[in-house]
Amino acid sequence: MTDAPLIAILDDEPEIRRLLSAALEEAGFRTIGFARATEFEAALRRIQPDACLIDLGLPDRDGLALVHRLASESGAAIIIISGRAQVQDRVTGLELGADDYIIKPFEPAEVVARIRARLRKPQRDAGPGRQQVRFAGWSADFDRYTLTSPEGAETPISHAEAEVLRLFLDNPRRLISRAQMLETLGGTAGESFDRAMDVRISRLRTKLGEDPKNPRLIKTIYGAGYIFLAELG
Known part of the structure; x- marks a missing residue:
């Protein structure tokens, strides 16, 4: 135990x-x-x-x-x-x-x-080494719940933010719809879930140093969902 x-x-x-x-x-x-x-x-x-x-x-x-x-x-x-x-x-x-x-x-x-x-x-699908993932110069550590920038600065991420980031990293360069987020992350469909996802993605963008008007890594496809554009490794 x-x-x-x-x-x-x-x-x-x-x-x-x-x-x-x-x-x-x-x-x-x-x-x-x-x-x-x-x-x-x-x-x-x-x-x-x-x-x-x-x-x-x-x-x-x-x-x-x-x-x-x-x-x-x-x-x-x-x-x-x-x-x-x-x-x-x-x-x-x-x-x-x-x-x-x-x-x-x-x-x-x-x-x-x-x-x-x-x-x-x-x-989910965490094979050997999958608890640490590198992308676009960044490193995500899902054991320690941290993001490390290309310059070496470390930023904590919450469990909720880690869930969303993991979903993106598992599906790079693919459209992630709201329905897929709901199915994968769990929750109840409706305004509260949509608002929560918006907030978590906004926080991830901030921690990744994204320009909110022109994000490079997490792109919003209005009416459809999101695409994570970073190459892994």
């Missing part, structure tokens, strides 16, 4: 933490629970969870601000669990870097399935 993925659960309701821990551990995951954001953030100095389940209604911290920080600094998959059911809440959470959004009340089996889907995606 020491190699089992570690799932961090941040929710101030003990019963929800217990319910999620029981379901996840039965499914073969390791879990660690926290009631407050301060405890969770302190623990991140010594642990590296593979996925984080984050409740937005925290007693000591704004949950969305925490999600944004995790997306910027951590390679963990981030799944929001919240009673906020409005479309705008889901859109905002995904735009800030969450990989998924689950509305309370939920079925524990659904949470387990969503985590499995999120953790499975970055390992």
Whole structure:
């Protein structure tokens, strides 16, 4: 079990933490629970969870601000669990870097399935050496969730950004439609998914030093999708 993925659960309701821990551990995951954001953030100095389940209604911290920080600094998959059911809440959470959004009340089996889907995606077709990919002078490290520029400058990327970049790198010089993104990356079709993809691609372009008016690597084909133009290797 020491190699089992570690799932961090941040929710101030003990019963929800217990319910999620029981379901996840039965499914073969390791879990660690926290009631407050301060405890969770302190623990991140010594642990590296593979996925984080984050409740937005925290007693000591704004949950969305925490999600944004995790997306910027951590390679963990981030799944929001919240009673906020409005479309705008889901859109905002995904735009800030969450990989998924689950509305309370939920079925524990659904949470387990969503985590499995999120953790499975970055390992897609990862043969020997495929966790580090070079393209157009850049290097993407999917173990460390970093991008290294041709000049050697290193920039962290979030789990969500890594999923999109991996999809492009697996399909260079091919049109990637929204439907293919939805099928490959998972999610629910609609405005929240489309907005989340737009934000992730915009962040990738920024980290790749792209000119937003004339990007060289990630081209938008309006009404159709995107094409990744870089040569690999």
